[in-house]
Amino acid sequence: MRRYALSTLVATAASTALAILPATAASADTAVLTYGSADGNAVSVGDVLTASLASGTNATLATSSDGTSGITCTESTLSATVTANPAAPGTATESATSQTFKGCTSNTFGVLGVQSITVDDLPYSTAASSDGTVTVTAAPGRAIQTTVALSTLLGSITCVYQAPSLSAVSSNSDNSLTFTNQEFTKVSGSALCTANGYFTATYAPVVDSSVSGSPAIYTN
Structure with a gap:
């Protein structure tokens, strides 16, 4: 990074798109999102999907795409509500309602501590496609x-950063959702805030917390 840490994520965000890549070809009546297995039960509209950082990993907010300085968070969570889950192949949609960060520190010169990282203006729209691509977008004009x-x-x-959208990749092998070097640009804040931030994190497993036992989510 440069002189000062920064970034965000997401939404957030999530922030925020909670689906998993297909492991096997879907049968004719299989939904895009299922729980328990790739050919398991369809996730119901209204179910809440949640995830924390994959075991042994951190969320990082760097000032350059290949940088090693910046913010590192040991805890982060995502939450989204399913709004549509059609038959596969297709695209399921979700409303990303929460993304949190805790245990954050910085190794950037001049930064003494990270007070907070907040994903603003939730919820965001999430599209989870059968090919494993996940896209997070804000409302039109935002x-x-x-x-x-x-x-x-x-x-x-205080440093405020924005991105037009975020992209992630999901995998059924470990029920994960991975954001890699998602770029944010500073829109306001002190001159000490760096101009850009790059968000990287892997969340796993993504689960359906509305179902007893919180089974893992698969994408078909």
Whole structure:
């Protein structure tokens, strides 16, 4: 990174798109999102899908796509509500309602601590396709936004970042959702805020928390 840490995510976000890549070809009556197995029960509209960081991994918010300095968070969660789940192949949709970050630190010169990382303006729309691609978008005319509050040698600063959309890849092998170097651009904040932020994180397993036992989610 450069002088100061920053970024966000997401929504958020999530922030925020909770589906998993197909492991096997779907039968004619299989839904895009199923739980328990790839040919399991269809996820119901209204069900809440949740995920935390994959075991042993962190969420990182870097100032460059290949940088090693910036913000590292040991905890992060996603939550989304299913709004449509058609037959496969197709695209399921979700409303990304929550993305949180905790245990965040920075190794950027001048940054003394990370006060908070907040995904703004939720919910966001999520499209989870049968090919495993997941796209998160804001309402028309808006952008995905994250606010980062930092303690620095010069006092507290607030950095606001936006992205037109976010992309992720899902996998049925470990029921994961992975964001890699998703770029945000600073739209307001102190001159100490870096111009860009790159979000990387893997969430696994993605589960249906509305079903007893919270079974893992698959995409077909």
